[in-house]
Amino acid sequence: MSEKNEPKGAMRERKPPTKKVMMPEQSPAKRRRNFDEVALGYTMEQALAEAEKCMQCRNPKCMSGCPVEVPIRDFINLVREKKFIEAAARIKETNSLPAICGRVCPQETQCEATCIYGVRNEPIAIGRLERFVADYARARGEDLPKLPSKLGKRVAVIGSGPAGLTCAGDLIKLGYDVTIFEAFHKPGGVLIYGIPEFRLPKEIVTAEVDFLERLGVEIKYNHVIGKIRTVNELMTEDGYEAVFIGSGAGAPSFMPIKGMNLTTVFSANEFLTRVNLMKAYKFPEYDTPVKIGKRVAVIGGGNVAMDSARTSLRLGASEVTVVYRRSREELPARAEEVHHAEEEGIRFQFLVNPTEVLGDESGNVIGMQCIRMELGEPDESGRKRPVAIKNSEFVMDLDTVIVAIGNSPNPIIPNSTQGLEVSKWGTIIINEETGMTSLRGVFAGGDIVTGAATVINAMGQGKCAARGIHAYLTKKAAE
Secondary structure, eight states: OOGGGOOTTOOOOOOOOOOOOOOOBOOHHHHTTOOSOSBOOOOHHHHHHHHHTOOOOSSOSGGGGOTTOOOHHHHHHHHHTTOHHHHHHHHHTTOSOHHHHHHHSOGGGTTGGGOGGGGTSOOOOHHHHHHHHHHHHHHHOOOOOOOOOOOSOEEEEEOOSHHHHHHHHHHHTTTOEEEEEOSSSSSOTHHHHTSOTTTSOHHHHHHHHHHHHHHTOEEEOSOOTTTSSOHHHHHHTSOOSEEEEOOOOOEEOOOSSBTTTSTTEEEHHHHHHHHHTSOGGGTTTSSOOOOOOSEEEEEOOSHHHHHHHHHHHHTTOSEEEEEESSOGGGOOSOHHHHHHHHHHTOEEEESEEEEEEEEOTTSOEEEEEEEEEEEEEEOTTSSEEEEEOTTOOEEEEOSEEEEOSOEEOOSHHHHHSTTOOBOTTSOBOOOTTTOBOSSTTEEEOTHHHHSSOOHHHHHHHHHHHHHHHHHHHHHHHHO
């Protein structure tokens, strides 16, 4: 019987929900002892199969979930047409760092969360497709887009992390002369020092930065603004008409408990910087070893905690435990990162809070005293507050403790910039619509404004500030 002649009320057979095309990965047994990238990326055939599922919605919802406004429907349609170079170019119209976003952006809570196809199925694997086209274009050489005539206006960007790179990329495409001032000897900020090689290869970051330099962005290294030059001097003496502050949140936080000053207690910041930026994982080729020990505990539950735990395993630790004071359901880390950690053998102690780190007479860690917790009433964040269970203390035998409970903004720029308004947490206060600070012509974005957050959120703030700078300088020119 044809569909047309079906009896009234007859149920049409519905296809079962589809899943994303799986992305090849290194096996857990192999990858847990190397620093090579875990996810291997789509093949052309896999990318085409995934892109073909996209419904090319007339009113796509996916873009509303993207902080950098990637034209998702358009680039996926170009993938379907096998126009991969064009797809990458389309993305780069709004996103200067697609190969990075395709790897570390939490698409599952952003663009993929609003995908209409995902109502009945797993959403389209937007991040995996973004990574595929970015890698494809990079491997074959990317042509530079046509840029507008120069406006003759100079903008200074402080910090070459995701916020600074995005702001610089958007401004250079508008015709401004842009100089990035980077405190380190390498570009990328947290992309270089904070995210491990097995999750974001450094050559990917370098390639994205090289593209921006080819567009005309100038980068000055080993420039600590607030020490070498102040924000005020950049504008009054050096000829910059606007400044964007994207200096991040690089000051580590520790717990207010005894034993935090022991020799083998590391902040996640120091630990990951030694390994990633200073190449400790290649010792003795690079003379920056990390004494990891055999038994490691990582305090925290975010992506940084997962990175620290998985890095410890790769450095030779035989037993690595993530200690988190809330339950599994409250873990802030990406589900994919938790899944990978568990596959590799990382242990989890949920509803456990450290109360003291124990050391020997030489100052080395020998253990950590903890107490078990239970969830009580929600706190100001909306999550259930962990409450200590009386008489539930126990001791973990350890050699190393890594503290991954967050970072604070570095105070150098706020302290050296008179009139710059900051919050009680040391973050810079901005106009949410324009990105401008309390100082005329000075803008800010990323972790220096929000505190430690995601790469893509920092990029979104960099984009917002670039728009604000353009509007400000356009208005100033007309005055």
